[in-house]
Amino acid sequence: MTPDASLSALPTRAGLSAWVPFLVILPILGGLELLTRGSPFLVYISLMVGVNVILAVSLNIVNGMTGQFSLGHAGFMAVGAYAAAKFSMAMDPWKIIGVAVAPSDQIIFLFSLLIGGAAAGLCGFLVGLPSLRLRGDYLAVVTLGFGEIIRVVAQNSDALGRALGLSGIPQRTTIFTVGFFVFLVILVAKRLADSPHGRSLVAIREDEVAASAMGINTTAYKVRAFVIASFFAGVAGGLFSHFQSVINPMTFNWVRSMEIVVMVVAGGLGSTTGSVVAAVSLTLLPEGLRTLFNSLNLNAGRIDQVRMPIYGLLLVVLMLVRPQGLFGTREAWDMWRKRKPTPAATEEGA
């Protein structure tokens, strides 16, 4: 009964608690931004990590929480990347009157990210509506196909630069913006998981027939999960294109999709914490191995030959040792909560 007592006290400050995380995270991100000013490599790696975290956490909403196997996340990322890039390039000569150049650019950049996200979200809706009636392998094939369609369309469209892709995209992505969206996607995933909506998604993962018999419109729920995941994939694409400055269709092929799926699976399907940890470590691992082999004085050509097999081997070992992924379906914040024993838990122990 104690959790209820504490809950009943909450509604009075509910409005504030929605904003507290933002107030905490924004100065931290600003500090990080300033601290990393002088080290471009660190910034580059952090941006890559951040983009991958956004991709993994958002894909986890579909693949982990809802239990639908999507293999087309890079496709949605591509939609966002191209849409955001086209928008920024078109807007580049324009500045907002009365605002200094840098903030003006950042505001336009934010808009282009939202446009990228919205475009990807719309694609998610259009792809999801017919295909989310399918289950398991069938859905995987459809989403894989979608990803390839996007890539082929980009490869054959003059407006998107064909196989060469787009270049000269303004470099606007900062630690701050990436950090903000990493924070946002984690917050959305966590709060979603703790809501009736999230419970319904998990119910669909556990047993679709039963969920539907309990009044859950399973297709609609799956589509909404898909739209949210696609939106964040689009934002990640926008962030990616605005620090790479060059994008081409091959960046978003199915191998990219697989990388994200691997992160989600390695972290534990259904665990946001796991997705974050896996995305960070799997992004840093190849770089870490490069540094390691460099210090062993292997010649440059050899490094790549050894690096990727070791990366693969580590994944195989991980799956053998922990098939449920690093975190299973658990979350860091659950483990924190579990510290306080519930009445049922103590009963069981006695």
Next chain:
Amino acid sequence: MSTPLLEAENVGICFGGLQALKGFNLSVKKGDLQGLIGPNGAGKTTAFNIITGVYSPTEGQVRVGGQEVTGRATWEINRMGLARTFQNIRLFKSLTALDNVKVACLNEEQPLFSRERAAAARAQGRRLTAHTMDAFANYADWWRALMRTRGFQADELRLTERAESLLEVMGLSHRRDELADSLPYGEQRRLEVARALGTSPKVLLLDEPAAGMNTREKADLMSLIRNIRDRFELGILLIEHDMKLVMGICEQITVLDHGQTIATGTPSAVRQAPEVIKAYLGSGELALDPVDAPQEAPRPEGAA
């Protein structure tokens, strides 16, 4: 009391060349406790699946609260007031007992566009309006969940309270925070009933609620089922193999065999119907077999 909550009229279904159910009639009113029995493969679960929208009948009609349900999705039929449990338990295994019930308590939320109004629109056949209302309600829910609004927190509290009260009714309060998967078999069955009750049904379908229970658990279950019916003012239809349980609590019984309704009526009438005895014990000629006859023949009287 007058209009039946659940009506099946001349329902039939063919799977390829197999007529799994034919000319099935049923009428469940508020406060009814009906049984659906029959040998294995008689079409009992098929009947349940047609009623709940898992299969579409190839002939006949099913009505819930006077509304035709043929062609509607399972979840829509549930919102119209029909909930069920499953023969092979289908709980949300990785969720706690409490969360299992909370998932079903969707109707309790009161978002911008209330689900009651959506359900009303659906009942009037305005499906597009109902879908739109549901969509808005769900997007409003997203927003409320992400922003942790006061309304959201109040809803969570109410959901929790309601789910807790249902767990208490089913005697599962002590399992509140345990994973559904880790509960003993009998309790999993009871949790399924609690979950079905969470959807605020008018009619409850129980598919072999006593399967795998011991004698004492069965006795408890019988009084529990009666209790539920009176407390929630439901109509209950149950499939059961245990004759003692069915005969003990059902006021009206329908007997199926090979997809055909072979008898219907009160337990005592059904028990004496020659077709039922034949379906359960074989025909008279077989019963005359010198080896089988002494053990088999007295049983219907003994069981009765």
